[in-house]
Amino acid sequence: MLYLTILMTERVGFVIICAFLLVNIPAFRRCLFAQTLTAKLQLVVIFSLFAIMANITGIEIDPANELHNKVLLTAVSHDYSVVNARILAVTTAGIVGGPWVGGSVGLIAGLHRAFQAGFASEAWFYIPSSTLIGLLSGYLYKDKNSSFTVMTPWRSFVVGLSMESIQMIFVFLFSPTGWLLVRYIAVPMILISSLGTSIFISIITMYLRQEEETRATQTHSVLKLTNQTLPYFRNGLNVKSAQQVVRIIKKYTNFDAISITDRNTILAHIGAGSDHHISGETMVTTLSDSVIQSGQVKVARNAEEIGCSHIDCPLQAAIVVPLRVDDSVAGTLKMYYTDSWKLTPVEIQLATGLGEIFANQIALGNAEMQAKLVRDAEIKSLQAQVNPHFFFNAINTISAMMRRDSDEARQLLLQLSTYFRSNLIGARETQITLAQERQQVNAYLSLEMTRFPGKYDVQLHTTVSDDVLLPPFTIQVLVENALKHAFGERKIGNYVIIDVYQQKDRLIITVKDNGQGISPDLIKRLGQQAVPSKHGSGTALHNLNQRLIGLYDKKSGLHFTSSNQGTTVSISIPFTKKGGQVNESLNCG
Incomplete structure (x- = not known):
């Protein structure tokens, strides 16, 4: 036995x-x-x-x-x-x-x-x-x-x-x-x-x-990590936010290197390989390109699978997670080891979970940024009414008109009322119809042209339905900008031509003036940042450009062409409407 x-x-x-x-x-x-x-x-x-x-x-x-x-x-x-x-x-x-x-x-x-x-x-x-x-x-x-x-x-x-x-x-x-x-x-x-x-x-x-x-410990670390990264990603996926986030991830994990990219560029990299994975430069790994194209998490267990173009790259294992925002890949989260044996399923799950959390944070930040831009547009529009200069000029114009033509004064009061009402509607909506936008433009022009009779000739030509949708204040901001800045001290012969038409699946809006043009140095900054001048704070074009990109895509931003014969601002946004197409030509001058 x-x-x-x-x-x-x-x-x-x-x-x-x-x-x-x-x-x-x-x-x-x-x-x-x-x-x-x-x-x-x-x-x-x-x-x-x-x-x-x-x-x-x-x-x-x-x-x-x-x-x-x-x-x-x-x-x-x-x-x-x-x-x-x-x-x-x-x-x-x-x-x-x-x-x-x-x-x-x-x-x-x-x-x-x-x-x-x-x-x-x-x-x-x-x-x-x-x-x-x-x-x-x-x-x-x-x-x-x-x-x-x-x-x-x-x-x-x-x-x-x-x-x-x-x-x-x-x-x-x-x-x-x-x-x-x-x-x-x-x-x-x-x-x-x-x-x-x-x-x-x-x-x-x-x-x-x-x-x-292990998972409980990781969960605790992840909670602390995500709590610290949220304030940065709420400002969007950019170099500044990415550099702060990679430092936080490195602090709470055991990865040898952390990197965050957009679709083309390294936004931030910390740890091993920092000598050639440089912030602001083009991505150097084929693995990242593969993740961006496929939208799938990729795991590499050797340097060949990572595909770094630098011959002496110390990175031997990687997890690359797509940052999916609004059904598209906005960038990648990359987590590296210098020894492939360190890469376990626990680390893969951690990286995948962080990628999903960060993508949600970026989406939340984009939503908040869009809401802020809408609020900024509201404030910008309402400033023209609250601003004593604009408000009192309008009141004084109507007061003077009452002595000469009471019917005309009454019409101006109605236009001022329309202007207020259009601002309130635009502040609540992310898109309005072309008819609503045109009401806003007409109200603004009525007040301005009464103050400066014969100074401006503004024409709006459309070949699309009044039910076409566009962001509020789009045309109004461009027209206002042209009247304030394009013509200098010139009293007559000042033309602004607005064209709205469909081109394939895009709605094209152009605002063209015959003003004095914009200097090449200044035109590079327009729409990209606030450009103050003696006529205003310079935020209107910047806010409009950011709203267009945020609501649609990068192709929808403002595009400027200018010479000493005048300036043309063009916008191309996705074409959406409620009714059928109509052809019409409206003269606002």
């Missing part, structure tokens, strides 16, 4: 070593928590292999209870019995996967044991016994409301002992040698198998708890 105990310990020890290797496979650990049919089938396959391996490495016992220790036991004589760790594998399958997995593994294990005996009549009882043990271990020790339940070593020992005892009952009842065999093998098989079950489950439990602790 002592020799049998030693041999059984060897077999169970081999199974335990395999279990130790198994839990290091991420796919197996994912199966423990998944409730899908695919995961269940994978567990059946894995534990069935364990059970078959236990059958093959079993120890033969002849009718005289003599041991026959073979390397591989592919077949068993009809009057011989086998001592093996099959029930350990079946019991563990039930505990880990539940009754469905345990029963399936038990059925396969029993069939294989009967196959070893050539399906002799005395070997058929292994099929129902193994299946029953798998079902019982699953039903008694599986939490039906959750995935794998962590079990204490003592409880798993008791389960193993109970299941092996059931097997001994079947052997006693159906084996040809009955009680003689049970008396010889029961104690070593029950004790060693129970101990093996306890160790097997303990190994799985240990790794699961370790992974849970």
